[in-house]
Amino acid sequence: MATSIQSVTQNIAREMFDLYDSFKAAEITSCRITHANMLKWFRSFKEQDLFTKLPLGTSGEGRTISLYTIGNGSTKVVLWSQMHGDEPTATMALVDIFNFLTKHPEHTVTKTIKEKLTLLVIPMLNPDGAERFTRRTAQLIDLNRDALALETPEARILKETCSKYQPEYGFNLHDQDARLTVGTTKEITAIALLAPSIDESRTDNPIRVKAKKVASTFAQILNLFIPGHLAKWDDTFEPRAFGDNIQKWGTSTVLVESGGWKGDPNKFFIRKLNCVALLTTLYVIATGESAQADIEVYEQIPFNMKLGCDHIIRNAVLRTNNQVAPIRVDVGINFEIRRNDSTDSLEQIATIVEIGDLTTFTALEEDVDAKRAELDANRIKLDHSFSADELPLLFKQV
Ligand SMILES: [Zn+2]
Incomplete structure (x- = not known):
């Protein structure tokens, strides 16, 4: 039976929200983050044995792109951020998540995630774009239109990772225009979600339905904090995009688009929401609760509109x-x-x-x-x- 998220899950989300300032990465003081910054932050976790790090290859300009693996559970979840270089919010949130897992090793969220899941994290898939704060790669390519052609090294890295590990779940982490609105409500979209389509007629196969359940869980968590500020991203099938294809290749994938918040130019509040909702959703996937989620919650989220x-x-x-x-x-x-x-x-x-x-x-x-x-x-x-x-x-x- 489809249900709303359990009260224990709601309490965990609220606890993460309240604890956030105590575990967030205090060294991130601007959203203009570089590859060198990111490497330094992740190195500090290495000393604490949180993850194993595997270099996957190099970007067009020779920056190393690595896979950070956490946990040894049977359910694999791939998360990648910043395939568009000027979309850093989720990369910052991933650093916060790593901080939480490091600082709270005995917390039920940490223990459940590490026991039940294997997290496959590729932060900053487009480090050259991040260096310039541009959407495209150093070779001028929009990585999210290169899932089929695979001309860029960054696209090949993501494709090969998905083919090799065949994760059950995926999170495709982006930033959207901070001025988009929730339908015609005159509210700025804080976060938009999408369970991408697998074809032009937007067919619901079991993989996509599972993604919608995850998106529905994610939405219910966010609704505890920002009701009315959640939108759905355009569900038109894009044959060249990664989210659509990874869904089609068999990984239940959710697109998370960080939007805007009044008075928050660095998007630190959106970063916090990403961190809290991702951590709690991973926990819910780990406990198996997400399989019960009501997809109507997701279906009824209004689409983004350009009224800001x-x-x-x-x-x-x-x-x-x-x-x-x-x-x-x-x-x-x-x-x-x-x-x-x-x-x-x-x-x-x-x-x-x-x-x-x-x-x-x-x-x-x-x-x-x-x-x-x-x-x-x-x-x-x-x-x-x-x-x-x-x-x-x-x-x-x-
Ligand atoms: Zn993007």
Whole structure:
């Protein structure tokens, strides 16, 4: 019979949440993490014999990609993070998870996971992209569109690992645009989940149903802390993507997309949610409870929608010419960090992405009521980019 997660599991999730500050990796102070940082953090666990480390190969620029194996249970679970270099949240959460397992060896979560599961962890699958903070690899390839062609060394490493170990479960750990929203609710998506499709008609075979049960468990854990902030990722089959193919090859796979949270530019709260939900879900897989999960919880999660901007100016006045009366407008603006090659520094660039009625939108950073102040029509243009410092200049100077 399908059920909601047991109260003992809920208590474990709440305990992880409350304990988090005592075991998290305090040395991570920014989401801009490099391969060298990561190696250093994982080396500290090695001294405590938490895992065995196996080099799997090297990236396009020669950085070593390793497999960290924890536990010796019969159920194998593969977890890989940061196949997109600019998506570091889950890598940070994995460091936190390793910290928990190291600091609490006698905890029931640690003991159950190590006894029942074998965790196969590949943190930072795209270290060259991480170095540049770019999605793609050093060879300019989106690794998540290389599952069939296998042109890149990083893609071959992931494929070979899955073929060799044939894990029963998989977690494909990413970050999504932090401005996506939970359907039309005007809530920013904190985390989106997906049990990827195995074909264009989104067939439910037993492997995918098992993944949906895991996703449903994951969702119920998150709903203890962030109800209304969970979305489902687009379930269109992507024939070249890893999640879809690994599901098709027989590993029940869940995609976890770390989204956004107001006032959390480094995504440390999302990192905490990842850590708590992953640890608790692994525990639930280990106890066998996930087999009872109600997949309707997963099915009913709203899909992501694009109804968020970083900054919204509401109720401003725009006079485009003198032939028609000025109109009331909202202006949606997104920010992006870009490298200025001439000064070799990072700059925050603002871009106007929407003009008009934004009552269905929410803002991730600032939601400003302009109180009918007049905009400078020369600066209000769709797709117009400028330094974020110049934001006040969007208004007509008096
Ligand atoms: Zn991604």
